[in-house]
Amino acid sequence: MRPSVLKYSGSRLTLTYSLLPKPIPLCSYSPPAQHVPVYAHGNRIVSPRIPQFATQYHQDFSTQSPKRGAFHHDNVFRTEPARQKMCWDCEATSEREALVCENSECHAILPLDDDVSYFDVLVDGNTAFEVDFATLRKNYLQLQQKVHPDTFVHESVRNRQLADVQSAWLNRAYHTLRNPLLRAKYLLKLKGHPIKEGDSLEDSILLMEILESHEALEDAQKESEVEAIRLENDQRIRDTLADLSRAFLNGNWAEAKQLTIKLQYWYNIQDSTREWSLKTPH
Structure with a gap:
C-alpha cells in the first residue's frame, strides 16, 4: 500500500490510498485508488478493517439513531446491552x-x-x-x-x-x-440530572411563601387554622405535579429539577400539618 493522504471535507475525514499490484493477505481484490470513510476518535483514526467493504458504508453515521453495531453521534462505536x-x-x-x-x-x-x-x-x-x-x-x-x-x-x-x-x-x-417525589428524583437520576446536596430553589419569592407557611403552622392555635393551611398546600402539590409531568414529557430537565425541589418543600409542609394534628390533644 502506498503512502496514504488524509483529507477533511465537511464533517467527514477520508483516506486516499492505492494498493500495490501484488495481492495482500486481507483480500485478493486490488481496487483502484478511492476514498474510504475514516472516523476520528480523539487523536486516533479509526478506519474499516477491509477497504473494499468500507465503500458500502460511505455515509455520515452521526445521523443514524443509536442501534447495535452503529456509530453514535459522538463517533464512538458502542453496543447496546444484550436483551x-x-x-x-x-x-x-x-x-x-x-x-x-x-x-x-x-x-x-x-x-x-x-x-x-x-x-x-x-x-x-x-x-x-x-x-x-x-x-x-x-x-x-x-x-x-x-x-x-x-x-x-x-x-x-x-x-x-x-x-x-x-x-x-x-x-x-x-x-x-x-411516590411522586421519589419517582421524580429517581427519574432525574436516570436521565443524568440528579438532585445533589446543596441544590436549592432559585425563586426567592417562592422561598418566602414557604417560610410564611411554616410560620403560620407554628402560630396556629386551632385545628381549623391548620386545615386551611393543609388545603392550600394540597392544591400547591397538585399544581406542581401537573407542571412536573409536563416538564418531564418535554424533556425540560432543568425545570423538572426545580419543580422536584419545590415539591419537596410542599411535602415537608404536608408532613408538618400532620405532625401538628398528632401533637394537639382533641
Missing part, C-alpha cells in the same frame, strides 16, 4: 429484566444488571413520570410472590440469597415508583 441473559442454574436464556428464570422447569432467581431500572421491571419499561398504578401494583404483587424468601427456604444457598436481595429490590422499586 437476554443466561440462567446461572440451567443456562436457559431469559429477558434481561427477568427476576426469575423463564425456563418452566427451573425458576431460579436471577440477578439484575445495574442498568436495569425500576421502570423496566415494574411498568413494562415505560420510563416516564406518569405511571400506570394498576400495572405497577399487579406486576409488583406477581413478582414479589415469585421471589419471596419464604418460597425458597428449602432451596440452594444461592437461591435463598438471591431471594433476599431481589425481594428487597422489589420493595424499594415499588415504594419509589408509587
Whole structure:
C-alpha cells in the first residue's frame, strides 16, 4: 500500500490510498485508488478493517439513531446491552429484566444488571413520570410472590440469597415508583440530572411563601387554622405535579429539577400539618 493522504471535507475525514499490484493477505481484490470513510476518535483514526467493504458504508453515521453495531453521534462505536441473559442454574436464556428464570422447569432467581431500572421491571419499561398504578401494583404483587424468601427456604444457598436481595429490590422499586417525589428524583437520576446536596430553589419569592407557611403552622392555635393551611398546600402539590409531568414529557430537565425541589418543600409542609394534628390533644 502506498503512502496514504488524509483529507477533511465537511464533517467527514477520508483516506486516499492505492494498493500495490501484488495481492495482500486481507483480500485478493486490488481496487483502484478511492476514498474510504475514516472516523476520528480523539487523536486516533479509526478506519474499516477491509477497504473494499468500507465503500458500502460511505455515509455520515452521526445521523443514524443509536442501534447495535452503529456509530453514535459522538463517533464512538458502542453496543447496546444484550436483551437476554443466561440462567446461572440451567443456562436457559431469559429477558434481561427477568427476576426469575423463564425456563418452566427451573425458576431460579436471577440477578439484575445495574442498568436495569425500576421502570423496566415494574411498568413494562415505560420510563416516564406518569405511571400506570394498576400495572405497577399487579406486576409488583406477581413478582414479589415469585421471589419471596419464604418460597425458597428449602432451596440452594444461592437461591435463598438471591431471594433476599431481589425481594428487597422489589420493595424499594415499588415504594419509589408509587411516590411522586421519589419517582421524580429517581427519574432525574436516570436521565443524568440528579438532585445533589446543596441544590436549592432559585425563586426567592417562592422561598418566602414557604417560610410564611411554616410560620403560620407554628402560630396556629386551632385545628381549623391548620386545615386551611393543609388545603392550600394540597392544591400547591397538585399544581406542581401537573407542571412536573409536563416538564418531564418535554424533556425540560432543568425545570423538572426545580419543580422536584419545590415539591419537596410542599411535602415537608404536608408532613408538618400532620405532625401538628398528632401533637394537639382533641
